Amino acid sequence: MAQGAVLPVETMKGPVAGRSLWAEARGRLLHNKAAVTSIVVLGLIAIACIFGPFFTGHPFDRVYSEYVKVPASLEAYPKPDQIEPNLERIGSRVRAKPENIVIGDDSLRVTLVSSSSRPIDERLLAYFERSDLFGTAQVVERLEEGRRLVVDVPIKRQYFFFGTDTNGRDLLTRTMKAGQISLAIGLLATFVAILIGVIYGATAGYLGGRVDLVMMRIVDILYSLPFIFFVIMLVVFFGRNFILMFIAVGAVEWLDMARIVRGQTLSIKRQEYVQAAEALGVETKGIIRRHVIPNTLGPVVVYMTLLVPKVILLESFLSFLGLGVQEPNTSLGVLISEGAKNIQGATWMLIYPSLTLVAILFCLNFIGDGLRDALDPKDR
Known part of the structure; x- marks a missing residue:
């Protein structure tokens, strides 16, 4: 083609649409087989925990006095x-x-x-x-x-695929109910921790100076308080209930999130787009809301997937000590605690709740690793 020739209009294409950071991250995440498999498995576990108790035929608090500690079986009872x-x-x-x-x-x-x-x-x-x-x-x-x-x-035929506990309650239904509560506590406590930590850390990092110094010293003071002592005080004053659990855990776990977001904010506030917003007279809360917080969401999303299993383990630990969820409700920590007490004569009471907890934690950890790789700027 001669130099300076003009291409026909019909051969010219429109502008090529670029891909956003989140679109690229989603593509890299979908290529991570372990993360995708974990998402599918975790989704199936969540669906089973939410809807499964409606199909087992046993209320989670129903006591069968004639079926106390019967083993798991695929055959119908009574034998x-x-x-x-x-x-x-x-x-x-x-x-x-x-x-x-x-x-x-x-x-x-x-x-x-x-x-x-x-x-x-x-x-x-x-x-x-x-x-x-x-x-x-x-x-x-x-x-x-x-x-x-x-x-x-x-003859009333009953199926106990996971066996029954020491009170004669269906362990499959109670494991699903426990999964509901453990996942709910993990997600709610993580939401509380992220909500407080992101706002607190972004504000401290952006304002800087004495405000940052005072706010982070408050975080250091809260770090020094023993977590178990804090939970025991809450239990003494407010009693043991489901809402208290995720408030107590979330009110402690936001400290790490605040430090992470503060560190990200210190580097973000020196970027040109933030300085341009300041030069245009945008208010401080507007800059934090529209520029600082959205650009810290990458580490926040990764930390969230790592925080959920941590919160579930904390809840399980507290329930194991008797400070967590109380009867007739249950959690995976409560079931594991009961199973540990009856491991010699009823191993199924420990095996099935433990396997459920391990599966949830593995899935969340693999998802966290996948998100970390997908959002890593060095891999772009």
């Missing part, structure tokens, strides 16, 4: 070796001896023989309905003037 002892127990209350027991899939037929010369009081058959194993008994045949009763009894 055949559980039926006859319970029939004997109910028979003693009815004042009759069970004979000719025929067990079917969903019902059984049994002959009750009176232990005295008097007929069996059929009102006492209500003990079958009060049991966790049986339904309402129906009299099929009356013999010997009511001293022998042939009875059909429905």
